[in-house]
Amino acid sequence: MTVVRLANVSRSYGEVHALRNVDLEVAAGRLVAVMGPSGSGKSTLLNLAGGLDLPTSGTVTLEGVDLAAVKDLAALRRRSVGYVFQDLNLIPSLTAVENVMLPRELDGVRARQARAEALAVLEEVGLAEAAGRFPDELSGGQRQRVAIARALVGERRLVLADEPTGALDTRTGDEILQLLRGRADAGAAVLLVTHESRYAAWADRVVFLRDGEIADSALLEEVR
Amino acid sequence: MSIRYGLLALLSRGPRHGYQLRQEFEASTGATWPLNIGQVYTTLSRLERDGLIRQGEADEQGRVVYEITEAGRAEVERWFGTPVTPADRPRDELVIKLAMAVATCPDALKVIQAQRTASMRAMQELTRAKRDTASPAQRLVLDSMIFQVEAEQRWLDHCEAVLREEQS
Numbered sequence: 001m002t003v004v005r006l007a008n009v010s011r012s013y014g015e016v017h018a019l020r021n022v023d024l025e026v027a028a029g030r031l032v033a034v035m036g037p038s039g040s041g042k043s044t045l046l047n048l049a050g051g052l053d054l055p056t057s058g059t060v061t062l063e064g065v066d067l068a069a070v071k072d073l074a075a076l077r078r079r080s081v082g083y084v085f086q087d088l089n090l091i092p093s094l095t096a097v098e099n100v101m102l103p104r105e106l107d108g109v110r111a112r113q114a115r116a117e118a119l120a121v122l123e124e125v126g127l128a129e130a131a132g133r134f135p136d137e138l139s140g141g142q143r144q145r146v147a148i149a150r151a152l153v154g155e156r157r158l159v160l161a162d163e164p165t166g167a168l169d170t171r172t173g174d175e176i177l178q179l180l181r182g183r184a185d186a187g188a189a190v191l192l193v194t195h196e197s198r199y200a201a202w203a204d205r206v207v208f209l210r211d212g213e214i215a216d217s218a219l220l221e222e223v224r
Numbered sequence: 225m226s227i228r229y230g231l232l233a234l235l236s237r238g239p240r241h242g243y244q245l246r247q248e249f250e251a252s253t254g255a256t257w258p259l260n261i262g263q264v265y266t267t268l269s270r271l272e273r274d275g276l277i278r279q280g281e282a283d284e285q286g287r288v289v290y291e292i293t294e295a296g297r298a299e300v301e302r303w304f305g306t307p308v309t310p311a312d313r314p315r316d317e318l319v320i321k322l323a324m325a326v327a328t329c330p331d332a333l334k335v336i337q338a339q340r341t342a343s344m345r346a347m348q349e350l351t352r353a354k355r356d357t358a359s360p361a362q363r364l365v366l367d368s369m370i371f372q373v374e375a376e377q378r379w380l381d382h383c384e385a386v387l388r389e390e391q392s
């Protein structure tokens with residue numbers, strides 16, 4: 001079942017064609033990775049897939065809904081999309097668990113339940129013991145995992161991650177991929193941007209972007 | 225194997241004699257694979273036997289000049305169109321193929337991309353195997369192979385960046 005579909009999508013910023021005629025879909029249970037040099041349109045693609053930006057032409061459909069026709073995009077995003085930003089965006093004055101609770105509280109979930117959900121996800125990412133710490137009391141890898149927990153909380157159907165392995169060492173990076181892969185295996189659609197092939201290799205499909213266009217893609221054959 | 229295709233690729237640019245081929249082959253591969261002239265002529269006579277090249281006129285110094293046939297051109301295209309798999313002795317074959325593509329093939333970027341896709345598939349398979357194994361030792365062995373393919377991917381990225389720079 002397709003969770004997000006980009007159909008003939010282009011996005012220009014004035015003269016700059018950031019994305020050109022891109023067709024891509026991510027089904028439930030799939031991890032798709034986007035690779036490409038800096039400036040090739042990876043972040044643009046991710047922002048369009050998550051409804052943070054709208055295409056200049058073409059359509060983006062999220063769970064069957066054309067995003068161009070949605071009045072309250074922010075609400076749809078909060079309900080369906082988890083986003084791990086390139087620069088994490090953790091709130092320094094909130095503890096790990098409070099950061100993770102925040103999107104659920106914005107969803108209207110009561111504090112008690114939001115906290116319980118947040119603790120469960122922190123446990124899933126291996127950070128149960130760090131729940132009460134502030135971002136600056138965490139290591140780089142731990143902060144990254146808090147940001148991922150925040151994207152995973154509330155059973156988002158679509159998880160978007162822009163370079164979530166940042167400058168982590170390869171073992172910690174693999175742990176992050178393990179988490180994203182696990183979410184896909186549990187039924188979410190996961191779209192990952194990375195410039196490192198070893199992390200892209202966790203995906204079912206790897207899409208290569210060049211100058212805003214899909215140059216090729218590598219598909220992992222299913223085992224039967 | 226790659227010497228055969230390397231010489232054929234060089235001949236796709238126009239007729240050449242044996243010494244010239246040796247010199248250009250070494251120049252294209254950065255003299256990493258020195259050839260002796262005997263190897264060059266043995267390879268040329270096999271290529272001729274297989275109908276991929278033919279002897280043309282001798283040049284003014286009486287040296288035999290070889291030229292590529294239609295079948296030879298098709299063979300070069302097929303070679304560039306087929307990514308190298310780890311089973312084909314990766315390093316030499318891949319490096320020679322890319323050096324030749326950059327030197328002789330207008331579609332070198334495509335050759336690089338096809339290779340990148342093929343080696344990404346190999347890395348996806350290795351990563352799946354790593355996910356599926358519970359043995360830490362086995363995982364480290366797979367990691368070692370993944371790091372090797374990763375190095376290859378980085379090298380391909382580098383080849384592409386250099387080629388784009390040259391083309392622009």
Ligand SMILES: Nc1ncnc2c1ncn2[C@@H]1O[C@H](COP(=O)(O)OP(=O)(O)O)[C@@H](O)[C@H]1O
Pocket residue numbers: 013016017018036037038039040041042043044045
């Ligand atoms: N808000 C923006 N305004 C103008 N140009 C932009 C904007 N966002 C991205 N671009 C341009 O679009 C292209 C693709 O950018 P981006 O998607 O960020 O690439 P990547 O994430 O692959 O590095 C680049 O040339 C970039 O400069």
Ligand SMILES: [Mg+2]
Pocket residue numbers: 042043044
């Ligand atoms: Mg980016």
